[in-house]
Amino acid sequence: MKKLRLYLIALSITIISVGFLNSAKVTSAATNLSTSVSVHELPKNDVVMTPNMTPENFLSQVLRQYKHSYPNFEGTVKAYTPEQYQALQKGKQVEGITSEYLSKMREHHVLQAQSVSPVSNPNVAPFSSVGVVSVWFSLPNGIMIINSPYLSGGTTGGTGFSIGVNRIGTAAHILYSQGHYIAGGIVNFGDSRPNHSGVGYGILTKSMVPQQWISHESPYSSDYAAALVSIKSGKMPAALSLNTHPSNQQQAKSIGFPGDPQSGYELQGVMVQSSGVVNAYAEDPLGVYVSQQVKSYHGMSGGPLLDSNNSVIGINILAWPDTHNIEYQWGFRRMNDAVAGFLINN
Structure with a gap:
């Protein structure tokens, strides 16, 4: 070929979506991976999700989390999707995640099957052990980058899966990007559509990312990570x-x-x-x-x-x-x- x-x-x-990552050329990487790990304790997270939560409610919950990273900040906190923040870095004028943006997002929610198939019952094994992962990065000067499917009509959001008691596996680039650890995150297992009831949800309390990913030693072979989860509603699904x-x-x-x-x-x-x-x-x-x-x-x-x-x-x-x-x-x-x-x- x-x-x-x-x-x-x-x-x-x-x-997947942490849109402020840069592209990297795929090259051959060593397969001898050590278990060197970078462990990051996440700040307090008091997001509360409900089956009837609107995008506006969710946005308000996440914006409130900024104070747990920068308690002395007194200005206005502004939220961006990863794609919006990438455009902002290029000097473009960006709206950010606003009520108007969320209203426009809902107008384009159309479901049509093409090359993947919807799971008929996401709340039964093994599907119930898989969940939507939403994370946010808190940067100085009141900037939050929110990587969540609930706040974007485009290419954003991530996935994780249960691998043990209060523990999920996922990709490293979900939890660490461009020199930044996530400041918070949630995982919503099973049927995770808005206004639907899944198996349960929890907040991420600690992330574990390979040091090779952080130091760019192996740009794709080290793209795996784990996180600890504190269940807030429902239950932790089977590993x-x-x-x-x-x-x-x-x-x-x-x-x-x-x-x-x-x-x-x-x-x-x-x-x-x-x-x-x-x-x-x-x-x-x-x-x-x-x-x-x-x-x-x-x-x-x-x-x-x-x-x-x-x-x-x-x-x-x-x-x-x-x-x-x-x-x-x-x-x-x-x-x-x-x-x-x-x-x-x-």
Whole structure:
């Protein structure tokens, strides 16, 4: 196959959404991953979610969290989506997340199936163990970057999955980006559509990110992370088992919450799945799976890749776009003993 110039858009732009990440060139990476970890205690988080919460209510709850990072700040706190903040950094005039923005967002919520399939009952296993992840970054001068499907009609949001008592696995770029740890986050398991009841939700209290991700030593092989969760409503779903010795080629399915026009879904909080064959990536055979059949659009980053026994064999992390910026191949951080040990033991 002709070798193309490929780019890893660390799921914030191509697959998932922390939109203020920069693109990085995909290169061969070492597969000998250590368990070096950067642990970050998150500030106080008193967000309260209800089944009838509106985007305006949710925005108000998140904006209130800024004081827990900067208690002495006295100005106005301004919220941006990752895409808006990226535009702001380029000197463009940006509206931010306002009531007017949220009103326009609702006008474009259309659900149509294309290349992924909605999960008929997200509140039963194994789907109930997968949840929407919303996070926010608190920066100086009253700036918050909120990465949540509930506050965007475009490419934002993330996915996580239960791996133990009050613990989730996800992608590293969800929890750490551009030199910043998240200042807070929530995970909403199961049916996470607005005005629907899922399995339960909790706040993130601590993040564990590989040091290699922070130091850019391995830009995609180290894109995995864990977080501790304090359940606030409902229950923590059962942990998904981790298959640390998956075969080089096998049938698999990815699960997550896309917010990407390419996937055909603009209604946030809809759980979907995509099935097909995954293969070991030639440049990193022990570290990454690739597939042109199993799709993982914006918002699905951090979600699990499951085998036929519903065990986790990978984590959704990246996509390869063509010259028209249309994704044609997807990548998954492959599970092994080192990754599983990092996720469960740190």
